Amino acid sequence: MTKPKVLISDKMDPNAARIFAEQGCDVDVITGKTPEELKAIIGQYDGLAIRSSTKVTKEILDAATNLKVIGRAGIGVDNVDIPAASAQGVVVMNTPFGNSITTAEHAIALMFALARQLPEADASTQAGKWEKNRFMGVEVTGKTLGLIGAGNIGSIVASRALGLKMKVVAFDPFLTPDRAVEMGVEKVELDQLLARADFITLHTPLTDQTRNILSRENLARTKKGVRIINCARGGLIDEAALKEGLDSGHIAGAALDVFQTEPAKDSPLFGTPNFICTPHLGASTTEAQVNVALQVAEQMADYLVNGGVTNALNMPSLSAEEAPKLKPYMALAEKLGSLVGQLTRDSVPRISIHTEGAATELNQKPIVAAVLAGFLRVQSDTVNMVNAPFLAKERGLEVREVKTEREGDYHTLVRVSVKTEAGERSVAGTLFSNAEPRLVQLLGIKVEAELAGHMMYIVNEDAPGFIGRIGTLLGENGINIGTFNLGRRAAGGEAVLLLSVDSAVPEAVLKQACALPGVKTVKALSF
Numbered sequence: 001m002t003k004p005k006v007l008i009s010d011k012m013d014p015n016a017a018r019i020f021a022e023q024g025c026d027v028d029v030i031t032g033k034t035p036e037e038l039k040a041i042i043g044q045y046d047g048l049a050i051r052s053s054t055k056v057t058k059e060i061l062d063a064a065t066n067l068k069v070i071g072r073a074g075i076g077v078d079n080v081d082i083p084a085a086s087a088q089g090v091v092v093m094n095t096p097f098g099n100s101i102t103t104a105e106h107a108i109a110l111m112f113a114l115a116r117q118l119p120e121a122d123a124s125t126q127a128g129k130w131e132k133n134r135f136m137g138v139e140v141t142g143k144t145l146g147l148i149g150a151g152n153i154g155s156i157v158a159s160r161a162l163g164l165k166m167k168v169v170a171f172d173p174f175l176t177p178d179r180a181v182e183m184g185v186e187k188v189e190l191d192q193l194l195a196r197a198d199f200i201t202l203h204t205p206l207t208d209q210t211r212n213i214l215s216r217e218n219l220a221r222t223k224k225g226v227r228i229i230n231c232a233r234g235g236l237i238d239e240a241a242l243k244e245g246l247d248s249g250h251i252a253g254a255a256l257d258v259f260q261t262e263p264a265k266d267s268p269l270f271g272t273p274n275f276i277c278t279p280h281l282g283a284s285t286t287e288a289q290v291n292v293a294l295q296v297a298e299q300m301a302d303y304l305v306n307g308g309v310t311n312a313l314n315m316p317s318l319s320a321e322e323a324p325k326l327k328p329y330m331a332l333a334e335k336l337g338s339l340v341g342q343l344t345r346d347s348v349p350r351i352s353i354h355t356e357g358a359a360t361e362l363n364q365k366p367i368v369a370a371v372l373a374g375f376l377r378v379q380s381d382t383v384n385m386v387n388a389p390f391l392a393k394e395r396g397l398e399v400r401e402v403k404t405e406r407e408g409d410y411h412t413l414v415r416v417s418v419k420t421e422a423g424e425r426s427v428a429g430t431l432f433s434n435a436e437p438r439l440v441q442l443l444g445i446k447v448e449a450e451l452a453g454h455m456m457y458i459v460n461e462d463a464p465g466f467i468g469r470i471g472t473l474l475g476e477n478g479i480n481i482g483t484f485n486l487g488r489r490a491a492g493g494e495a496v497l498l499l500s501v502d503s504a505v506p507e508a509v510l511k512q513a514c515a516l517p518g519v520k521t522v523k524a525l526s527f
């Protein structure tokens, strides 16, 4: 097997390259490429490991014909076009915890730097001015910190601020009242936060809802003398309005680690009194960079070498605990989806995935994604579990999920049904010994078969002599039969035959089989 090839395109701790190599990947570290240069080389790679400098646009993805996974050594993935990656079947992963403490500490550092004007005081003192009376600071003890975004980083900032004896109010629509109590913060609406906070710190991702959350109007609603810290993303604040607020004195200070346009080499904010900035250093500590480098390389190599999925943003992740239980179900689901796809030639407006018994206890998302991948792969061989749900939506395929916890004939069952113009078509399978996928029902007929390799599917009228005739036909054409699986509705009624064969059945032989007496349908299948 050829080794997966990985490109590290941003400056990253060397542990990442070491882990990739140890896990069986070929790795190139090529940083500082322009988009055009990256486009020219990306086609060779199965994996792309990035930080925030590389912008993975649709154009880059179009050229990334072999790419399977993008790994962000960090949290924010706003530099990756995730819809385009999903459409192309590329998994996008991040490392959601590796740099959170470091970033929270940077926010706290900037809060103190603002409170005591440390950068200006340092510059003035080193310039020999000794301006003791110029730098009058404020205490943070007893002050109110307004937290916008109370996720991983926000909650660490809150715990540190509480340790500093601050009061913390938080605006986060997804923060539950119980979690707020657990964090020791008061959950408030944005307007209340703006009116009450002495310091405001931002910790949300950049989304359509958070973009410009500190807009000109919202900045005007802040308490006079507020100090603002942004270690999240540049687009969260209206930078021009921030500058005006600083100039007018309404805002007593602002510290930005992130800018609307990065790298920020020129900004109207530069040189403004009480304005502090750092060049997107939130995650820049030795500890955080080792954490995210190790984590991203381990996750990406696991995906490329073993198919394990951790911290993916565009497909269901499988935890170490879930993965061994789900893997055989995903294999079963993919085979059932593929069988239905191969048996159905009409357009399908709806597909239903019904789990019964033990299967209902598992995370259903990977099972559904695997059914869709198997079903849609019949139409395009670039379909995988990442892009299958996306493609299904794009093609207007309604996906229904049904669960019946009670066991039926089998302790666990997955049934896939499609609605076509001709009616409902359904197949079902189970796991033998909790591991081996088996088809157990085909179009309402009980039949037990392993779906593997080349197969032949025949619907015929149950009549004496048919099995001999089909055996003779295949034998005469040099096709060896591996397994023979039969089922019928009733004696003399409709019967189905699933044969596994050692080689693909040529079209001419399928036609001859179709011409045998009593045969209604013949199809070659492959799994």
Ligand SMILES: NC(=O)C1=CN([C@@H]2O[C@H](COP(=O)(O)OP(=O)(O)OC[C@H]3O[C@@H](n4cnc5c(N)ncnc54)[C@H](O)[C@@H]3O)[C@@H](O)[C@H]2O)C=CC1
Pocket (backbone or CB within 6 Å): 074, 075, 076, 096, 099, 100, 103, 148, 149, 150, 151, 152, 153, 154, 171, 172, 173, 174, 175, 203, 204, 205, 206, 207, 209, 210, 231, 232, 233, 257, 258, 280, 281, 282, 283, 284
């Ligand atoms: N400066 C730097 O170097 C770094 C910056 N970051 C940035 O920090 C951000 C936050 O990271 P985490 O805390 O790990 O993410 P997280 O996902 O754990 O937390 C984000 C929080 O924002 C909340 N949120 C979402 N929409 C909101 C809205 N409209 N209003 C208020 N709150 C909203 C979410 O409910 C969530 O609790 C990242 O998205 C990233 O952009 C992360 C690491 C380093």
Ligand SMILES: O=C(O)CCC(=O)C(=O)O
Pocket (backbone or CB within 6 Å): 051, 052, 073, 074, 075, 076, 077, 099, 280, 281, 282, 283, 284
């Ligand atoms: O990689 C970096 O230095 C930036 C980190 C960051 O912004 C993030 O993890 O979201």
